[in-house]
Amino acid sequence: MKKPWETEGGTVVDLHEGAAFHLPAATLGLRVFLAVVTVVFSLLIVVYADRMGYRDWRPVSEPWLLWLNTVSLIFASFAFEWARISACRGQIDGVKLGLLAAGGLTFAFLAGQIVVSQQLVALGYFAATNPAVAFFYLFAAIHGLHLVGGLVAWGRTTAKVRRGIGPIQVRLSVELCAVYWHFLLLVWLILFCLLLLT
Amino acid sequence: MASIGAEVAHVPPAEVAEVELYHPRSWITKYVFSQDAKVIAIQYSFTAIAIGIVALVLSWMMRLQLGFPNTFDFIEAADYYQFITMHGMIMVIYLLTALFLGGFGNYLIPLMVGARDMVFPYVNMLSYWVYLLAVIVLVASFFVPGGPTGAGWTLYPPQAILSGTPGSGGGILLMCVSLALFIVGFTMGGLNYVVTVLQARTRGMTLMRMPLTVWGIFVATILALLAFPALFVGAVMMTLDNVLGTSFFMPTIIEQGEKLGYEGGSPLLFQHLFWFFGHPEVYIVALPGFGIVSDLIATHARRNIFGYRMMVWAIVIIGGLSFVVWAHHMYVSGMNPWFGFFFATTTLIIAVPTAIKVYNWTLTLWKGSIHFTLPMLFAIAFIVTFVNGGITGLFLGNAVIDVPLSDTMFVVAHFHMVMGVAPILVIFGAIYHWYPLITGRMLNEWMGQFHFWVTFIGAYTIFLPLHYLGFLGVPRRYFEMGETSFIPESAATLNAFVSVVALIVGFAQLVFFFNMAWSVFKGKRAGRNPWGATTLEWQTPDLPPTHGNWGETTPVVYRWAYGYSIPGAERDFVPQNEPPDRVAALGN
Numbered sequence: 001m002k003k004p005w006e007t008e009g010g011t012v013v014d015l016h017e018g019a020a021f022h023l024p025a026a027t028l029g030l031r032v033f034l035a036v037v038t039v040v041f042s043l044l045i046v047v048y049a050d051r052m053g054y055r056d057w058r059p060v061s062e063p064w065l066l067w068l069n070t071v072s073l074i075f076a077s078f079a080f081e082w083a084r085i086s087a088c089r090g091q092i093d094g095v096k097l098g099l100l101a102a103g104g105l106t107f108a109f110l111a112g113q114i115v116v117s118q119q120l121v122a123l124g125y126f127a128a129t130n131p132a133v134a135f136f137y138l139f140a141a142i143h144g145l146h147l148v149g150g151l152v153a154w155g156r157t158t159a160k161v162r163r164g165i166g167p168i169q170v171r172l173s174v175e176l177c178a179v180y181w182h183f184l185l186l187v188w189l190i191l192f193c194l195l196l197l198t
Numbered sequence: 199m200a201s202i203g204a205e206v207a208h209v210p211p212a213e214v215a216e217v218e219l220y221h222p223r224s225w226i227t228k229y230v231f232s233q234d235a236k237v238i239a240i241q242y243s244f245t246a247i248a249i250g251i252v253a254l255v256l257s258w259m260m261r262l263q264l265g266f267p268n269t270f271d272f273i274e275a276a277d278y279y280q281f282i283t284m285h286g287m288i289m290v291i292y293l294l295t296a297l298f299l300g301g302f303g304n305y306l307i308p309l310m311v312g313a314r315d316m317v318f319p320y321v322n323m324l325s326y327w328v329y330l331l332a333v334i335v336l337v338a339s340f341f342v343p344g345g346p347t348g349a350g351w352t353l354y355p356p357q358a359i360l361s362g363t364p365g366s367g368g369g370i371l372l373m374c375v376s377l378a379l380f381i382v383g384f385t386m387g388g389l390n391y392v393v394t395v396l397q398a399r400t401r402g403m404t405l406m407r408m409p410l411t412v413w414g415i416f417v418a419t420i421l422a423l424l425a426f427p428a429l430f431v432g433a434v435m436m437t438l439d440n441v442l443g444t445s446f447f448m449p450t451i452i453e454q455g456e457k458l459g460y461e462g463g464s465p466l467l468f469q470h471l472f473w474f475f476g477h478p479e480v481y482i483v484a485l486p487g488f489g490i491v492s493d494l495i496a497t498h499a500r501r502n503i504f505g506y507r508m509m510v511w512a513i514v515i516i517g518g519l520s521f522v523v524w525a526h527h528m529y530v531s532g533m534n535p536w537f538g539f540f541f542a543t544t545t546l547i548i549a550v551p552t553a554i555k556v557y558n559w560t561l562t563l564w565k566g567s568i569h570f571t572l573p574m575l576f577a578i579a580f581i582v583t584f585v586n587g588g589i590t591g592l593f594l595g596n597a598v599i600d601v602p603l604s605d606t607m608f609v610v611a612h613f614h615m616v617m618g619v620a621p622i623l624v625i626f627g628a629i630y631h632w633y634p635l636i637t638g639r640m641l642n643e644w645m646g647q648f649h650f651w652v653t654f655i656g657a658y659t660i661f662l663p664l665h666y667l668g669f670l671g672v673p674r675r676y677f678e679m680g681e682t683s684f685i686p687e688s689a690a691t692l693n694a695f696v697s698v699v700a701l702i703v704g705f706a707q708l709v710f711f712f713n714m715a716w717s718v719f720k721g722k723r724a725g726r727n728p729w730g731a732t733t734l735e736w737q738t739p740d741l742p743p744t745h746g747n748w749g750e751t752t753p754v755v756y757r758w759a760y761g762y763s764i765p766g767a768e769r770d771f772v773p774q775n776e777p778p779d780r781v782a783a784l785g786n
Contacts, residue, residue, distance in 0.1 A: 018312075018399035025317040029393045032423065036385055040427040043474075047431065047467065051446070056462040128443035128459060138438065 030176050034183050037146060041187050044142065045194065048135050052198055058130045059198060063119050069112035070192055076105035077185045080178035087171040095167050095174060099158050102181065106147060106154070113140050132198070139191045143184065150180050219746055220319050231327075233319035234745055235304040235390075238326050240636075242300030245326075247711075249333050250293035256285040258704055265697025267678040267690075275677040276364040279348030282675060283365075284340075286351030287373070290479065291380060292333060294621055298486040299384070299422065300329065302628060303391050303415045305636070309735035310412050312400025312753050312775075314746050316390040325390070328383030336376040342368030350675060352472060355447040355465050359440040362453075371440060374433040381426045381433075391419040400734075402755030406510065407774070409733050409759035410503065413510055414489020417517040418482045424521070425478035432471035439463070469531055473524040480617055481520040484584075485513055487624040488555055491577045493759070494627050495559055497731045498574035499566030500770050502760035505558045512551035512558075519548040529597045530604045538597040545595035549588070556585055567763065567770075571729075572646045576627025579654045580620050587615025590665060605675070608668025611661045619657040626653070626710070633714070634728050635735060638742050639721030645713040649706050656703035663692050730771045732761045737773050 021028060051057070083098025117137060125133045157173040222228040232238060260281050263273045273281075304322070308315050316322045339346040348364030349357060357363045358370050365373075395408070395416045408416075435446040439460070447468040448460035496503045503509060525533065525541040559581050568574065590612040594600050603609060626649070633641050672685055679685055727736040739749040753775035761772035764781075772781050 018397075018401050018403055020396040020405065023397070025393050025397045028397055029318060029389050032389055032392055033385070036423050036427060039424055040431060043428055043431045043471070047435070047446070047471070050467060051464070054462050054464075126442070127438060128445070131445060131462060134438065134442075134444040134446065138435070142434070 024172060026172060026176060030179060034180070037183070037187075040142070041191070044139065045190070048139075048194060048198075051131050051135070054131070056131065057198075058132055060120075060125060060130070060132045060136070062195060063116050065112055065116050065119065066192065066195075069109050069116065070188065072105045072109040072112060073185050073188055076102045076109065077178075077181050079105060080174070080181045083174050084171075084178040087167045087174045090167045092161070092167045095170065096161055099154065099161060099174070102177075103151070103154050103158065106151060106181075110144055110147060113144055116140070136195060139195070143188055143191065146184055146187075150177065150184065153177055153180070219314055221745070231323060233315070233323045235308050235316045235319070235322060236636075236743065238322055239301050239304035241326050242296055242304060242329065245330055245333060246293050246296040246301060249288055249337070250297075251711075252337075253285045253288035253293060254704060254707065256281045256288075258701060260285065261697040261700040263677065265694040276345075276348060278677045279350070279675070280346050280364050280369075283348050283350055283353075284336075284346050288336070290351065290483070290617065291377070292336065294483045294617070294625075295384070295422070295479070296329060297625060298483060298621070299391065299415060299419060300326070300387055302411075302486060302490070303387070303419065305632070306411055306735060307391055307394055307415060308398070309738065309743060309747060310409050310733055310759075311395060311398065312403050312734050312748070312755060313394055313398040314748060314752065317394045317398050318390050321386045322390045325383045325386035328379055328386065332376045332379035332383060335372055335379060339365065339369045339372035339376070342372060344369055347373045352476070353436065353468075354472075355436060355439065355463075355468050356449065356451055356460070358436065359448070360451070360453060371437060374437045374440075377433045378430055381430045384422060384426060388419045388423045391415060392423070400752045400755060403734075403774075406507070407755060407758045410489040410492035410506075410509055410513070411486070411733075412489070413513050414486040414492075417513050418485040421478045421485070421517050421520060422482050425475045425482070427475075428471045429475040432468055432475070435471075436468065466528075466531060466533060469528050470525070473527045474521075476527060477524040478517075478520045480613075481516060483617060483621050485517065487580065487621045488513060490624050490628050491559065491580050492562075493731075493733065494573045494577040494631055495562050495566075496760050496762060497631070497729050497733075498571050498577070499563055499568045500730075500762045501562050501566040502758075502762055503558065504561035504564075505554075506758065506760065508554060509558055512555050515551045516548060519544060519551070523548055526595050526597075526600075529600045535597075542595060542597045546592070549592060549595075552588060556581060571630075572641070572643070572650060573627045573631035573729075575650050575654075576623045576630065579650070580623040580627065583615055583623060583657075584620040587612055587620060591616060602671075603668060605673055606668035607664045607672045607674055610674045611664035611668060614661050614664070619661065623654070626650070629714070631729065632735075633717070634724030636742055637718050637721070638724055639717050640724050640728065641717045641721060642713050645709055645716075649710045649713065652706035653703055656699055656706065659699045660696050660703065663696055667692065730769070732771050732773050733759045734774055737775050 079098050079101035081098075083095050083102060086092075086094025086098055117140065120133065120136070127134045127137050153173070154177055157170060157177055160170050160173065220233040222232065222234075227233075229237065232241075259273060260278065262270055263278055304316070307313075336346075344365050344367045346365045347353070347358065347369035349366075349370060353370070353373065359366055363370075395412060399405075399408070435444075438444045439446050439448050443459050445460045445463035447465050448458075448463040449465065450461050451458045492503050492509060495501075523541055523545045525537050526545045529538050529541075563578075590608070594603060594609060594612055630641055630646060633639070667689055670685055670689060672679065672689055679690070724741075726741055729736075734753060734755070735743070737753060738744075738747055754777075755774045756776065756778055757772065757774055759774055761767075761774070761776075763770050764772055767781055
């Protein structure tokens with residue numbers, strides 16, 4: 001069998017066009033980035049699970065606002081999905097409204113997370129109080145920072161749409177933002193379940 | 199078989215769109231905030247070498263103390279611990295990782311795969327500036343009250359943030375912030391390297407036709423993307439312990455009779471996180487070196503690399519296995535001894551693909567037309583050094599032998615051979631090899647020979663005796679030995695000798711830096727492809743390569759990167775993009 005690195009025979013190996021996957025580079029880039037983020041949150045979960053086994057673990061009841069925040073994030077994901085479908089259908093109005101709603105709901109989620117932290121501090125639950133509280137702040141902060149990073153991409157996509165760039169041209173940006181938001185929603189749901197159950 | 203000429207003449211256009219190039223319009227966007235990977239590579243390289251020189255000076259200070267204790271009043275115990283910490287962290291992360299991935303990766307990947315640039319040029323540009331910010335924050339730690347952290351490059355808690363350790367205030371905080379910034383920057387760069395290799399190769403450049411340099415950097419980047427998160431998580435949690443008083447890593451502690459507010463944390467947890475990053479990190483440094491050495495040897499011995507497919511798989515397998523050996527750094531940490539058994543086993547297994555690479559390099563040289571050029575000298579020196587250093591790693595990889603050798607100078611000697619001397623030799627060899635490509639001129643041969651021989655012999659003279667000191671039991675990270683009955687007087691004499699040699703070797707590096715600066719203006723003009731290399735970076739229409747790399751059309755690749763000394767060919771090398779109908783009758 002001819003080894004692929006040997007030529008001669010002169011075929012340009014099956015006219016291979018140079019890409020390993022039939023994907024836009026940005027899509028592959030996002031998937032690789034999501035793999036990295038998965039490692040970050042997996043490590044956090046492993047560390048949390050390890051720490052939970054210690055005698056000084058004192059669970060803390062979750063403020064009700066966390067449920068509202070979670071619902072905000074779910075709706076933000078829906079809004080992005082709406083924007084994505086509108087972009088596929090060439091409906092620019094749907095894209096605009098979807099992006100606006102997604103951004104607004106995400107900002108609401110982040111604001112809600114800050115309010116929850118302030119509520120916990122007001123109740124005397126500082127980061128140093130006990131490890132369960134410390135982990136809540138850690139999870140919320142790292143997840144929130146990833147959302148903030150996503151909002152940079154959301155901002156650039158929204159700016160493109162406001163400049164009048166058509167739905168087909170922004171389709172990839174909207175799709176990537178939607179995938180990222182769905183991923184961060186899944187991460188938050190897992191973290192939230194962990195916090196609830198432990 | 200169909201007519202070769204007809205097939206080549208009718209190659210349809212590539213289906214993958216070329217990278218959209220950003221064309222700079224001003225001096226600032228061309229040379230400062232450049233999106234051209236070649237400029238970004240030079241930026242990374244200069245910054246990495248600059249901070250590396252800081253670490254080199256710190257090593258001289260350490261050697262002055264070790265060689266001549268009670269002599270230099272300006273070096274106190276606290277200073278010494280700060281020197282060892284900053285020297286180690288800078289060398290491993292801010293020099294070696296940055297230079298191999300950010301420097302060589304940015305310059306060579308697009309050129310070697312036939313792309314015009316990286317796939318995300320704007321993000322690539324940002325990655326450098328985030329790296330520079332990380333370096334600035336690190337340097338700032340020298341100037342805060344208390345100075346930089348003296349916790350050792352491993353930053354183990356609880357000591358790292360306790361008041362008895364130098365830099366336990368601002369120093370460790372800035373170190374953690376700097377590391378977090380570095381990791382963010384490298385994630386941005388790493389996405390570029392991985393996606394460019396996967397998606398932006400030119401027509402005909404299959405993965406199994408890529409030069410091993412690209413494979414080494416590619417797999418190292420994947421390791422970096424998956425391993426750095428562990429350091430990120432550890433650094434963030436340590437910062438919270440330090441600033442907010444959480445107890446992720448801090449157990450109950452009584453310090454100078456006073457119980458601190460910490461409770462219940464686990465220092466061992468930090469060690470697991472750190473070394474889960476730390477072991478892949480050493481392969482992030484080693485794998486690009488492996489790849490580069492393969493290409494240097496093939497080019498300068500005019501031979502195809504022996505067992506190319508095996509070499510690729512060895513790189514991939516080493517990368518994979520590097521994630522399951524981390525706790526061989528923790529045999530004496532108090533972890534469950536059965537873990538030690540598991541990790542000792544995996545550590546011995548990882549030696550197998552590494553050894554295969556050494557055999558293949560040797561077999562590449564066997565009956566090759568070896569040209570003892572400076573790149574070849576450095577490449578051979580790397581192989582010898584990595585074998586020596588790797589063998590001492592086998593000692594340390596066995597848990598039982600590691601117990602008496604742990605935290606002695608034997609460990610210091612081992613990791614300097616494999617992480618310090620060997621990769622640095624590759625960097626030098628690579629610079630001598632690719633300097634003509636980047637500048638159009640050759641480095642001065644006489645200065646280069648002086649640099650090589652003093653560095654090679656000097657480095658062995660420094661680090662071989664340290665193995666002996668380790669066997670004697672001389673501990674690492676000690677400011678001074680004082681009155682120690684089991685360590686003979688001769689150890690002090692040996693330390694003094696090593697220090698003198700270290701200063702001489704340091705001087706030789708100044709000659710190298712001078713050579714790099716001088717040769718830009720006065721070096722012999724290189725001409726086109728002075729080494730007769732087959733890889734694509736030497737086949738650009740303009741040398742040095744200009745913006746866009748390839749002129750009107752990207753190259754088409756017809757063969758692998760090791761078309762050397764092909765029987766019947768007109769020349770002793772056939773570039774990857776040479777159409778088959780222009781090569782004389784071939785043996786196939």
